[in-house]
Amino acid sequence: MRKEETPAEAKRAILDYCLGKGALAAGVADLEAIERIAPAGHRPSDLMPRVRSVISLGVGGQTQGAWTVPAKAMAYFGSTETRAYAIAYGCAFFIESRFGARSIYCPPDLDNESGPRVPLQSLKLHAELAGLGARSLAGDILLHPEFGYMYFASVFTELELPPDAPMAENPCPHVSCVALFRRTGQTPCMKFCPVQCLSGDIDEHGRQAEMHYDMAACAEMSEQYEALPRMLDQAIAAGDAAEREAILTDLDNSMAWYKMSVGSGGLLAQCFECMRVCPIAIGAPGADPIRRAALNHRTAPEPEGSSGGSSEGS
Ligand code: SF4
Numbered sequence: 001m002r003k004e005e006t007p008a009e010a011k012r013a014i015l016d017y018c019l020g021k022g023a024l025a026a027g028v029a030d031l032e033a034i035e036r037i038a039p040a041g042h043r044p045s046d047l048m049p050r051v052r053s054v055i056s057l058g059v060g061g062q063t064q065g066a067w068t069v070p071a072k073a074m075a076y077f078g079s080t081e082t083r084a085y086a087i088a089y090g091c092a093f094f095i096e097s098r099f100g101a102r103s104i105y106c107p108p109d110l111d112n113e114s115g116p117r118v119p120l121q122s123l124k125l126h127a128e129l130a131g132l133g134a135r136s137l138a139g140d141i142l143l144h145p146e147f148g149y150m151y152f153a154s155v156f157t158e159l160e161l162p163p164d165a166p167m168a169e170n171p172c173p174h175v176s177c178v179a180l181f182r183r184t185g186q187t188p189c190m191k192f193c194p195v196q197c198l199s200g201d202i203d204e205h206g207r208q209a210e211m212h213y214d215m216a217a218c219a220e221m222s223e224q225y226e227a228l229p230r231m232l233d234q235a236i237a238a239g240d241a242a243e244r245e246a247i248l249t250d251l252d253n254s255m256a257w258y259k260m261s262v263g264s265g266g267l268l269a270q271c272f273e274c275m276r277v278c279p280i281a282i283g284a285p286g287a288d289p290i291r292r293a294a295l296n297h298r299t300a301p302e303p304e305g306s307s308g309g310s311s312e313g314s
């Protein structure tokens with residue numbers, strides 16, 4: 001670290017870098033808490049033995065128009081996560097060059113030893129502990145009261161930085177969701193999930209009491225929007241090797257291999273119906289670029305020691 005910079009000043013510079021590159025919110029997660037909560041093999045120290053800090057950042061998701069497209073298109077419309085990864089990459093280089101501390105962009109990818117649904121690290125846990133979102137009744141998707149639904153990326157570094165705290169208040173359930181739940185026993189996300197994989201309870205204070213999420217049902221529903229399983233299904237059913245090769249290298253299908261090789265497009269889908277009807281995901285004051293511009297977000301960052309991560313509009 002530069003001699004003239006304290007850990008708090010270094011943190012400020014790093015979070016400002018993330019916000020300046022387009023993150024809506026950024027913060028530092030409590031490393032001890034992640035190490036305690038994450039399962040063995042998926043703790044930051046499993047990936048980077050000398051890690052001292054985990055930085056999380058979030059970027060905006062869909063435009064308002066994207067919420068009007070059919071589910072098969074929605075699966076791809078909101079994929080702004082590559083922007084989050086680019087900022088995280090740059091942030092890791094920024095820390096190394098400015099503070100001389102080894103840093104990595106945390107890979108968002110799956111753990112190839114643990115099957116197709118287990119990530120190397122939970123970026124969601126990092127973001128939650130850094131104060132960038134709270135778990136919703138829609139399968140624990142993180143929601144932010146100001147920015148709604150975001151995509152997250154993480155950076156690990158050997159530089160020690162003071163951590164932020166998780167959000168003190170959970171914006172989910174929204175007051176309108178509580179009203180619907182009182183009348184019908186379901187919130188909008190529960191009601192409009194096509195496979196009814198969400199359920200739960202809300203207490204007398206209007207707060208989450210229980211949340212149930214059938215991940216297998218959600219995955220089965222969502223994966224119908226993935227081109228890859230269908231392509232492989234057709235290839236497996238081919239009558240002979242020549243037909244199989246023709247299917248796999250068909251002009252249209254080869255586009256999927258190309259997209260995979262450049263990391264373009266969603267490879268794990270969501271059908272998004274739960275978020276399409278969520279008043280926070282679509283209606284938060286800074287939920288899309290037009291609203292954010294109108295609100296003139298880009299004011300001074302929060303003072304050091306305040307709860308939760310810093311955000312563009314805080
Ligand atoms: S993504 Fe679709 S299937 Fe999964 S919980 Fe949301 S609405 Fe249900």
Ligand code: SF4
Pocket residue numbers: 136137138171172173174177187188189190274277278279280281
């Ligand atoms: S619709 Fe959104 S705010 Fe309402 S309960 Fe579901 S996730 Fe929470």
